[in-house]
Amino acid sequence: TGLSRPQRMLKAVQKNATKGDPQSVIAAIDYYCRHKEWAMNVGDDKGPILDSVVSEVNPSTALELGTYCGYSTVRIARLLSPGSKLITVEFNPAYAAVARQIIAHAGLQNKVTLVEGGSGDLIPKIKEQFGITSFDFVFLDHWKDRYLPDIKLLEDCGLLKKGSVLLADNVICPGTPEYLEYVRNSPRYKSQYFQSYLEYTKAEDGLEKSVFLG
Ligand SMILES: O=C(NCCNC(=O)c1cc(-c2ccc(F)cc2)cc(O)c1O)c1cc(O)ncn1
Numbered sequence: 001t002g003l004s005r006p007q008r009m010l011k012a013v014q015k016n017a018t019k020g021d022p023q024s025v026i027a028a029i030d031y032y033c034r035h036k037e038w039a040m041n042v043g044d045d046k047g048p049i050l051d052s053v054v055s056e057v058n059p060s061t062a063l064e065l066g067t068y069c070g071y072s073t074v075r076i077a078r079l080l081s082p083g084s085k086l087i088t089v090e091f092n093p094a095y096a097a098v099a100r101q102i103i104a105h106a107g108l109q110n111k112v113t114l115v116e117g118g119s120g121d122l123i124p125k126i127k128e129q130f131g132i133t134s135f136d137f138v139f140l141d142h143w144k145d146r147y148l149p150d151i152k153l154l155e156d157c158g159l160l161k162k163g164s165v166l167l168a169d170n171v172i173c174p175g176t177p178e179y180l181e182y183v184r185n186s187p188r189y190k191s192q193y194f195q196s197y198l199e200y201t202k203a204e205d206g207l208e209k210s211v212f213l214g
């Protein structure tokens, strides 16, 4: 049945983006998804909000849950200071295979570690496997019903510290009601909603930024 949607997106990047140029990779994906076929990248409406939070935090250690094709991985990694690391977790091997090639096309493979597996299984192993004590920044963009259990897991594993910033995609569409209720009502978080649009559409969506208070 030919190429998958992620594989078609990869071909568009390889055809239209300049190797080693993250901005051209981002532009090629956004063009493809807006004019050819929709895909669940954070996109060019929410993307600048992601960029501004990453730039403000300037994380030494960052975690992304839900790589998909690597679009937000490239957005985040291109803004990291030298010596900083982004770990990105993807459950779906087909997605991970495309993401590795898109991240490499952008020339960001040295800043990114892509780990294949379920976030619930991998999070408890991160300290020992990567020698990371805590994350300055976490981007949540994976299965929407995993957002809440996974931040509780991050808390329990001691991977968040005072000031760690969580940024969650899709809090309106598809929606993450339990997660939102938790971060907005917990005394352990200071939460803020950034209204935007579902990628490449006119539907409402937004990002929730939550600072861990320790
Ligand atoms: O689907 C897996 N991950 C993507 C999570 N992300 C989403 O589901 C997602 C969905 C949407 C979305 C919004 C409106 C709509 F009509 C349809 C989809 C938008 C987004 O921005 C997302 O981020 C997945 C599969 C698998 O086999 N293993 C591990 N993960």
Ligand SMILES: [Mg+2]
Pocket: 040, 041, 042, 141, 169, 170
């Ligand atoms: Mg998303």
